[in-house]
Amino acid sequence: MSRILVTGAAGYIGSAFCKEGLERGFNIIGIDNFSNSSDQSINFLMESKQHNFTFSEVDLCKDLESLREIFVNNDINYVVHFAGFKSVIESQMHPKMYWDNNLESTKNLTRIMLEYGVKNILFSSSASVYGKSNNQPVSEACKLKPMSVYGATKEANEKFLEDLSTKGNLKTISLRYFNPVGNIQMMPVNSPRQDSKNLMDNIIDVCIGETKELNIFGDDYKTSDGTAERDFIHIQDLIDAHFESLKYFEQLNGYEVFNIGTGNSVSVKNIIKTFKEVNSIEFVVKISDRREGDVPICYADNSKAKNILKWEAKKDLREMCLDAWRPYKK
Known part of the structure; x- marks a missing residue:
């Protein structure tokens, strides 16, 4: 079965993805530096799914050698990149910290991916890239006008990954999340800051x-x-969209982006x-x-995800x- 490197594996969405991936039979390698989360979800995953889950505490901005070692020791098929600072309020108070962390982590990650010939990356983006759009529902074609530093870092990461992908170095799918809520059954609660x-x-x-x-x-x-x-979306529906996206890599060349919302x-x-x-x-x-x-x-125009990924929210x-x-x- 395919092996997936998951950054930000201890977070709300990252840990939910790990649990679902393990249940679907994937081998999951999780990394996190616990800057936004505790080790509660990681401990749960280690105890319940030891045979196909491994975890390393790695800071993508600082621990380049630790990251390189993971690629040396594992034949990685996909990278799912959740890691990053995510508070809109904090991003306005500490913009440099957000620019440094959210962009540097992606640059370091893709640098190591290219070193070891790993081409497929699924990026966790956000509807915050749209800002105040007069076009509702918003489609992927709408102009990006983020109103926060957090949103601006998401847009910058998208453009960076798109540039690498259009040059043939990577294959990238960016998922623009709307407002995930709810919990995955049997998972410990992952309370945000x-x-x-x-x-x-x-x-x-x-x-x-x-x-x-x-x-x-x-x-x-x-x-x-x-x-x-x-546009509120159940976390299970959001996670399901990631696995439909992984299937799409087989026919993808370059870069693609999808809104992930209910459309309501x-x-x-x-x-x-x-x-x-x-x-x-x-x-x-x-x-x-x-x-x-x-x-x-x-709220989302999710017709592109429906038509191409064959995904839509159920809950x-x-x-x-x-x-x-x-x-x-x-």
């Missing part, structure tokens, strides 16, 4: 008593109910209402001022809300 939390993380926090109330930032947008609208626009008030209903739980909601940089609406909003709360139910 405070400055990386999304709406669902904040809902969970108020439900478990970490915070007293949930803030809705703005209810005066020109949307269906005045609150911002986003869901308001903040709607997801709160659904979460309360399906989980029979109540919590205090407070309307606050809009946050700088928030866009009124952003609905109710399932997302149920699975997000399931690990916390007593």
Whole structure:
């Protein structure tokens, strides 16, 4: 079976990919430096799937020799690159740190890939590259106008990988994620840092008593109910898209990019209402001022992924809300 190197293997999406890959019979080599996550998920994977999972603590920006050793000792077929700093808020406070880390890690990774003739890389990108687009739903052809340093580093990595791929050095697929939520069954909860939390993380926090109330930032947008609208996607559907993408490498020459979202626009008030209903739980909601940089609406045109990858999301909003709360139910 194919061998996959997974960077950022300890994170929310990376660890979920590792678990799914192991269950599908792939040999997984995970690396992470634990800058954004703990070793909880790695320990779980090591204990449950020792025969085809290995892990090394590696910093892609600093440990070039450790990375090279992994390529020397393993016949790697694919690289799935999740690693990178991911907080929009932090990126605005420490832009140089984000530019240095997120680009240098990709440059070092691809340098070693080219040294050892590994050509296939699946890159974890983000819908943040679109910024405030007037075209909704957004397609892959929309102009990229990131509004944060984080989003700008994703765009820069895409362009770097596209350049290497169009010259024939690599084959790259970039997946632009929209808003992943929920949990993979049987996986330990992978709680993000405070400055990386999304709406669902904040809902969970108020439900478990970490915070007293949930803030809705703005209810005066020109949307269906005045609150911002986003494309929420279940983490399982997101992970499935990665495995459909791996199949596509067989016919890919050069570079390709896909939106990975449901194609449905869901308001903040709607997801709160659904979460309360399906989980029979109540919590205090407070309307606050809009946050700088928030866009009124952003959701995916996912027709390209449907047509080419033969992938589409299967889980609905109710399932997302149920699975997000399931690990916390007593």
